[in-house]
Amino acid sequence: MEILTENKILSILASVTDPEIPVLTITDLGIVRDIKFDEIEECWEISITPTYSGCPAMDMISTQIRMTLFSNGISNFRIKQQLSPAWTTDWMSDSGKEKLKKYGIAPPNNPDFGIPDSPAACPNCGSSNTSLLSEFGSTACKSLYKCEDCLEPFDYFKCH
Numbered sequence: 001m002e003i004l005t006e007n008k009i010l011s012i013l014a015s016v017t018d019p020e021i022p023v024l025t026i027t028d029l030g031i032v033r034d035i036k037f038d039e040i041e042e043c044w045e046i047s048i049t050p051t052y053s054g055c056p057a058m059d060m061i062s063t064q065i066r067m068t069l070f071s072n073g074i075s076n077f078r079i080k081q082q083l084s085p086a087w088t089t090d091w092m093s094d095s096g097k098e099k100l101k102k103y104g105i106a107p108p109n110n111p112d113f114g115i116p117d118s119p120a121a122c123p124n125c126g127s128s129n130t131s132l133l134s135e136f137g138s139t140a141c142k143s144l145y146k147c148e149d150c151l152e153p154f155d156y157f158k159c160h
């Protein structure tokens with residue numbers, strides 16, 4: 001039997017996609033914070049941090065993690081939601097941000113102190129001339145923007 005390691009679990013989790021943005025995996029998003037083995041309980045503890053507190057997708061993500069690990073023959077694990085420190089877009093991988101852009105969603109801008117949380121550029125044409133249409137886009141985790149140049153509406157993945 002293959003010996004289970006933290007890296008092995010991480011590579012399995014790298015196949016779990018975000019239910020809202022299927023092109024992104026949970027490792028692209030950087031929501032898997034920690035994987036450790038509890039020697040006393042002989043159980044893997046997987047810590048995940050929601051991208052958005054109260055995000056309904058998190059329950060789905062936990063379920064998908066369970067199903068994926070079970071289908072790989074792993075059952076001695078528990079999932080812990082770690083709410084602090086809060087998820088930041090810095091945890092997202094560069095390839096994740098790139099995939100998001102190709103999918104037509106503006107990747108999160110890394111807002112430094114004082115810079116508003118708004119998209120840096122339209123994912124269609126790259127224009128920075130964008131305006132907010134609605135605080136809530138197709139899901140609570142996104143807001144709806146419109147590009148003033150190509151006039152395309154697009155979702156913006158909000159920073160939290």
Ligand SMILES: [Zn+2]
Nearest residue numbers: 122125147150
């Ligand atoms: Zn545009």
